[in-house]
Amino acid sequence: xxxxxxxxxxxxxxxxxxxxxxxxxxxxxxxxxxxxxxxxxxxxxxxxxxxxxxxxxxxxxxxxxxxxxxxxxxxxxxxxxxxxxxxxxxxxxxxxxxxxxxxxxxxxxxxxxxxxxxxxxxxxxxxxxxxxxxxxxxxxxxxxxxxxxxxxxxxxxxxxxxxxxxxxxxxxxxxxxxxxxxxxxxxxxxxxxxxxxxxxxxxxxxxxxxxxxxx
Amino acid sequence: xxxxxxxxxxxxxxxxxxxxxxxxxxxxxxxxxxxxxxxxxxxxxxxxxxxxxxxxxxxxxxxxxxxxxxxxxxxxxxxxxxxxxxxxxxxxxxxxxxxxxxxxxxxxxxxxxxxxxxxxxxxxxxxxxxxxxxxxxxxxxxxxxxxxxxxxxxxxxxxxxxxxxxxxxxxxxxxxxxxxxxxxxxxxxxxxxxxxxxxxxxxxxxxxxxxxxxx
Numbered sequence: 338x339x340x341x342x343x344x345x346x347x348x349x350x351x352x353x354x355x356x357x358x359x360x361x362x363x364x365x366x367x368x369x370x371x372x373x374x375x376x377x378x379x380x381x382x383x384x385x386x387x388x389x390x391x392x393x394x395x396x397x398x399x400x401x402x403x404x405x406x407x408x409x410x411x412x413x414x415x416x417x418x419x420x421x422x423x424x425x426x427x428x429x430x431x432x433x434x435x436x437x438x439x440x441x442x443x444x445x446x447x448x449x450x451x452x453x454x455x456x457x458x459x460x461x462x463x464x465x466x467x468x469x470x471x472x473x474x475x476x477x478x479x480x481x482x483x484x485x486x487x488x489x490x491x492x493x494x495x496x497x498x499x500x501x502x503x504x505x506x507x508x509x510x511x512x513x514x515x516x517x518x519x520x521x522x523x524x525x526x527x528x529x530x531x532x533x534x535x536x537x538x539x540x541x542x543x544x545x546x547x548x549x550x551x552x
Numbered sequence: 553x554x555x556x557x558x559x560x561x562x563x564x565x566x567x568x569x570x571x572x573x574x575x576x577x578x579x580x581x582x583x584x585x586x587x588x589x590x591x592x593x594x595x596x597x598x599x600x601x602x603x604x605x606x607x608x609x610x611x612x613x614x615x616x617x618x619x620x621x622x623x624x625x626x627x628x629x630x631x632x633x634x635x636x637x638x639x640x641x642x643x644x645x646x647x648x649x650x651x652x653x654x655x656x657x658x659x660x661x662x663x664x665x666x667x668x669x670x671x672x673x674x675x676x677x678x679x680x681x682x683x684x685x686x687x688x689x690x691x692x693x694x695x696x697x698x699x700x701x702x703x704x705x706x707x708x709x710x711x712x713x714x715x716x717x718x719x720x721x722x723x724x725x726x727x728x729x730x731x732x733x734x735x736x737x738x739x740x741x742x743x744x745x746x747x748x749x750x751x752x753x754x755x756x757x758x759x760x761x762x763x764x765x766x767x
Contacts (some may be wrong), residue, residue, distance in 0.1 A: 340584045345706050349593040371557045377760050378564040380701055382715050384756050390764045398767055442754040472687050474695045483698020486595055492559055500597050511767065539657040541599055545592050549605045552613055
């Protein structure tokens with residue numbers, strides 16, 4: 338086994354949905370910077386990045402959010418709390434933004450990217466996928482979540498992804514109502530408390546033979 | 553920077569959506585085993601694993617699938633092709649399966665897990681989320697996709713996630729119609745062709761200051 342395989346497998350085995358965070362343990366700034374970078378570098382369909390990541394630092398705001406997430410202690414105790422936002426819809430401004438960024442990063446005339454803009458427009462704005470755009474945007478956000486959870490595990494940072502919250506209340510408290518983004522999923526990050534009983538529980542996974550089928 | 557941070561950042565920078573795979577380059581079996589393991593160990597809400605992963609090995613089947621994915625060469629040329637399947641709905645059998653596996657992995661009497669079953673039932677079967685269960689299951693599958701893409705990059709395996717395919721035609725060819733799973737997203741894995749022009753293009757990402765907001 339190569340060292341890369343070994344550290345990947347160890348990280349994925351070590352990871353679990355942390356229930357009790359050590360409220361005094363903070364993620365070091367350089368480590369956190371690497372995790373922010375993993376969010377920025379997450380893949381998305383067409384590279385459209387239909388997301389934003391709110392890092393909730395204000396203690397009082399965390400206290401206000403907590404009752405709208407089944408009062409889970411992770412909301413206030415974890416070192417870092419990220420609310421993953423998804424774009425509510427995709428319009429021509431989104432395409433323009435990506436075309437401009439692409440032309441700039443690759444030193445191209447934007448006109449050279451017209452086929453790319455057309456392809457996205459026909460799929461996401463005029464095509465059948467436009468009717469499911471919230472779902473499409475959510476899917477992309479969950480790629481970022483998967484990337485973040487894996488990246489954190491590799492850096493020995495504990496996480497707890499949280500779907501058990503009220504998006505409506507979060508949107509209200511985070512002043513997202515009427516804006517282009519909505520609360521999609523939440524993730525707490527930090528370090529497990531010494532006493533978290535969940536840390537010691539065996540991981541439950543169906544056998545590979547049931548999950549992976551060859552055709 | 554720690555070695556873990558360095559290799560993570562290098563992997564995420566190195567990764568791109570590979571357009572041309574080297575059709576002769578195969579992922580070594582032990583490396584592929586590690587990637588399968590990353591699928592099995594992917595996190596999911598409640599640990600419900602509402603997914604299955606079809607590894608398409610049959611060359612003829614790949615040829616048949618290709619026209620239903622915009623004729624993209626990745627479908628036939630990549631070393632490995634995975635169709636990520638999502639469960640169409642969640643019923644009491646799914647909960648039973650998880651409770652049984654959990655009781656067995658953790659040496660508990662299944663009765664001790666009744667609260668857990670109730671919580672899932674109230675959310676996913678009787679609750680408001682039941683109306684959006686396809687979306688919920690898709691989201692989970694995309695966590696697995698994010699995990700897989702990141703794991704592959706860490707092992708220097710190239711990937712191309714593919715949303716541009718016809719789920720209806722894939723379901724037909726993969727004989728999934730009427731079954732409990734549906735085609736959700738596709739991912740090709742292998743090694744980039746020496747001549748893939750996309751490999752050299754600068755990565756396009758919005759600035760961290762636009763994507764990450766502090767509150």
